[in-house]
Amino acid sequence: MRLSASDLACRRGGRDVFAGVSFAVASGESLTIRGRNGAGKSSLLRIVVGLVRAAAGNLALEGGDPELTVAEQAHYLGHQDALKPSLSVAENLRFWSAFLGSRAADTCEPLAKVGLDTLADLPGAYLSAGQRRRLSIARLLAVKRPIWLLDEPTATLDAAAQARLGEIMQAHLAGGGIILAATHGALGLDAARELQLDQKSPSPLVGEGWGGGSSDGAQASTLAHDLATPTPNPSPQGGGEQKRA
Amino acid sequence: MTPLAAILLRDMRIAVRVGGGALMGVLFFLVVVTLVPFALGPDLALLTRIGPAILWLAALLASLLALDRLFAADHDDGSLDLILMGRAPLEVVVAVKGLAHWLTTGLPVIIAAPLIGLFLNLDAPAAAALVVTLLVGTPALTFIGMIGAAIAVTLRRGGLLLAVLVLPLTVPVLIFGVAAANAAVAGPVPFGTPFTILCALTLASLVVGPFAAAAALRQEME
Numbered sequence: 001m002r003l004s005a006s007d008l009a010c011r012r013g014g015r016d017v018f019a020g021v022s023f024a025v026a027s028g029e030s031l032t033i034r035g036r037n038g039a040g041k042s043s044l045l046r047i048v049v050g051l052v053r054a055a056a057g058n059l060a061l062e063g064g065d066p067e068l069t070v071a072e073q074a075h076y077l078g079h080q081d082a083l084k085p086s087l088s089v090a091e092n093l094r095f096w097s098a099f100l101g102s103r104a105a106d107t108c109e110p111l112a113k114v115g116l117d118t119l120a121d122l123p124g125a126y127l128s129a130g131q132r133r134r135l136s137i138a139r140l141l142a143v144k145r146p147i148w149l150l151d152e153p154t155a156t157l158d159a160a161a162q163a164r165l166g167e168i169m170q171a172h173l174a175g176g177g178i179i180l181a182a183t184h185g186a187l188g189l190d191a192a193r194e195l196q197l198d199q200k201s202p203s204p205l206v207g208e209g210w211g212g213g214s215s216d217g218a219q220a221s222t223l224a225h226d227l228a229t230p231t232p233n234p235s236p237q238g239g240g241e242q243k244r245a
Numbered sequence: 246m247t248p249l250a251a252i253l254l255r256d257m258r259i260a261v262r263v264g265g266g267a268l269m270g271v272l273f274f275l276v277v278v279t280l281v282p283f284a285l286g287p288d289l290a291l292l293t294r295i296g297p298a299i300l301w302l303a304a305l306l307a308s309l310l311a312l313d314r315l316f317a318a319d320h321d322d323g324s325l326d327l328i329l330m331g332r333a334p335l336e337v338v339v340a341v342k343g344l345a346h347w348l349t350t351g352l353p354v355i356i357a358a359p360l361i362g363l364f365l366n367l368d369a370p371a372a373a374a375l376v377v378t379l380l381v382g383t384p385a386l387t388f389i390g391m392i393g394a395a396i397a398v399t400l401r402r403g404g405l406l407l408a409v410l411v412l413p414l415t416v417p418v419l420i421f422g423v424a425a426a427n428a429a430v431a432g433p434v435p436f437g438t439p440f441t442i443l444c445a446l447t448l449a450s451l452v453v454g455p456f457a458a459a460a461a462l463r464q465e466m467e
Contacts, residue, residue, distance in 0.1 A: 049330050051466055071330040080323025086262040087255070098251035101332060 001063035001146055002026045003048075003070070003178055008057035010043045017043055019056070023195050027063075027146070030169070030179035030189050035197030041182035042079070044197065045149045048180065049076045064146070074147035075140045081132040082139075085125035089116055089135055092124055097142040110141035113168065115161070129156040137165060140172075148172060150181040163188065248333040249341050256345035259318075266311025270350035271357055274307040278361045289366045296365035297375050297426035304354050304379055305419055308386045309411065311350055313404040315342060315394040316462060325398075329466060339462070340455040343384075343391045351383040374429030374436065378443060382422040385447040388454030389414050395461035418446050 004024035010017040017040035025031045033041045046052040048059060049071040061070050083092050093107045111117040114134040119127070127135065133156045140148060148169070154162045166188030169179055173189070181187055246254070260267040281299050282292060319325040328338055358379055359372040367375065393411035397403030424439035 049326075051326055051329060053467060068332070072332050074330070076326060076330060078323050078326055080321075080326075082323040082327050084255070084259055084322070084324075086259050086264055091255075091258070095251050095255045096327070098246040099248045099331060099333075100327070101248060 001061070001176070001178065003059075003061050003147060003180075005048070005059045006057055008044070008047060008059070009055040010040050010047060010052065011055040012043060012052070016055075018197055021057070021195070021197065025178050025180065025193075027176040027178060028173050030173055030181065030187075030192045031195055032187060032189070032192045033180065033182040033195045033197060034184070039197040041197060042151050045076065045078075045151050045180060045182055048149055049074055051076075061147075070147065073145055074149055075143070075145045077136055077140065077148070077150045077153055079151055081136045083124045083127070083132055083135060086123060088121050088123055089127070090120040092135060093138055093142055096139045100139070100143040100145075102143040107138075107142065110138040111135075113141055114138045114164065130158055130161060133157055134161060137168065141168065146177050148177060148179045148181075150179065150183075152183055153181060154183065154185055154187065248331060249337060252328075252333075252338055252341050253345050256342055257349055260311075260345070260349035265349070266314060266346075267349040267353060270307040270310050271353040273310055274303045274354045275357060275361055277303040277306065279364060282364050292364075292366045293368075293371070294431075296362060296367045297371065297378075297430075298423045299365060300358055300362060300367075300375055301379070301382075301419060301423045301426065304351075304358070304383060305386055305412075305415060307354050308347075308351055308383055309390055309408055312346070312387070312390040312394050312411075313397060313407045315346055315391055316398045316458075317394070317400075317403060320398045320465075325462070325466070329462070335459040335462065336455045339391065339395070339458045340388075340451075343387050343454065343458075346391075347384050347387045351379075351387055355379045355383065368430075371426070371430040375426045377429075378422045378425045378440065381440070381447055382418050382443050385418045385443075385450040386415055388447075388450040389418070391454050392457045392461065395458035395465070398462060399465050418443065418450075421446065 002024060003026075004022075006022045007019075008021040009019040017038075021044065023031055033044060035041050043052055047054045050069065051071075059070065061073070064070070064073050082096070084095075087095070089111065090107045093111065097107070107120065108117060111120055114137050116131060116134055116138065119131070124132070124135070133153075137153070153165060157165060169187065169189055173179060179189070259265050278300060285291060285295075316325065319328060329335060331338070355376060359367070359376055362372045362375060390407070390411045392414075393407040394403075396410060397406045400406060421439045421443040424434070425436060425443055428434045428439055429436045
């Protein structure tokens with residue numbers, strides 16, 4: 001199985017977020033998407049699952065189930081945890097596994113893997129942010145899907161839970177899965193490839209940033225035309241090149 | 246359990262739990278109808294004449310009360326993203342959510358209607374006619390309302406916009422619902438004439454509602 005994107009461009013609210021992003025991830029590989037705030041990390045993930053339409057470019061999945069779309073073979077872990085406060089931990093998980101099409105409605109094992117098995121009967125309203133996150137991660141374990149799209153998966157997790165998530169992701173990759181993760185921090189994945197979205201935006205307004213200095217603005221607008229990426233790895237094809245970490 | 250059964254069960258479960266909309270709708274209905282005799286005074290003939298209209302009006306407002314959360318709750322907590330990604334067609338999911346909403350807010354109102362009708366001096370035939378028209382007409386209110394709920398999904402306080410958008414569209418249902426309930430008791434039109442039109446309105450809304458709401462949701466998520 002191989003998920004590849006070529007020349008993806010994203011346009012949101014009338015401004016160009018990114019353009020010319022290409023990547024390819026095969027079974028057992030992971031891709032970490034990095035970039036400053038507003039670089040389009042979340043938008044890229046949402047484009048892959050079809051929640052946002054790409055302004056240009058295309059996305060292809062080879063070796064998957066031809067009957068299903070990419071979104072139907074993928075798990076999306078967004079900023080929000082998709083949990084209902086009035087349902088218990090187990091009910092929340094049971095609903096998503098039934099909705100996402102898992103035949104086996106066993107919630108004990110996934111909950112145990114994220115350390116929530118003792119809280120199975122607690123209403124979702126009483127969970128902390130980190131516990132809510134872990135419950136969302138349990139959804140990925142309850143229903144088997146090859147592609148995982150994770151948006152800041154470690155944001156609210158403590159050190160132990162981050163390590164646990166690292167193990168879970170390693171196990172998923174070892175089983176032939178694909179992981180795309182947008183993050184600022186470390187994910188604890190060996191040999192994770194990186195996709196840098198930090199190209200200068202074509203819009204000077206965005207390029208200025210909070211510093212707001214006139215020199216910054218001038219720099220942004222001169223760079224706007226050649227779409228150069230920051231110094232470490234300049235590339236003629238523009239933003240969105242990959243490198244081995 | 247299939248995805249659709251899961252949605253139906255989840256929505257009904259949320260509605261009957263703390264903070265859900267099931268009890269709110271029927272309580273609002275009872276409060277409004279109870280206040281009417283106090284406002285109008287004990288004129289039994291007048292109450293009998295306007296009873297079906299009051300009950301229909303209260304049922305209409307009660308069904309709108311919890312409708313703004315139909316999709317907004319799922320949108321706010323990110324569930325809608327996963328529903329849109331799902332294998333079940335969005336139109337069918339939306340219809341199932343409408344069904345769950347009707348079962349938890351429409352049905353209790355219909356059950357309460359003949360009891361609270363005593364306050365408005367409704368006799369047994371009038372109460373029976375009212376229950377039949379509500380049973381046929383309230384699904385139309387939910388399925389027309391879901392279009393407004395889908396359009397207002399991204400707005401923080403979409404309740405008022407929803408009412409403004411939806412209430413004009415529910416006017417035909419109200420007219421023919423009340424007309425059928427009145428015709429059964431007082432005449433002169435036979436019951437079947439307005440009732441058939443009410444049935445037609447409901448059938449049309451059952452078809453149009455889910456498609457329009459699903460299209461609005463897809464548009465909103467872009």
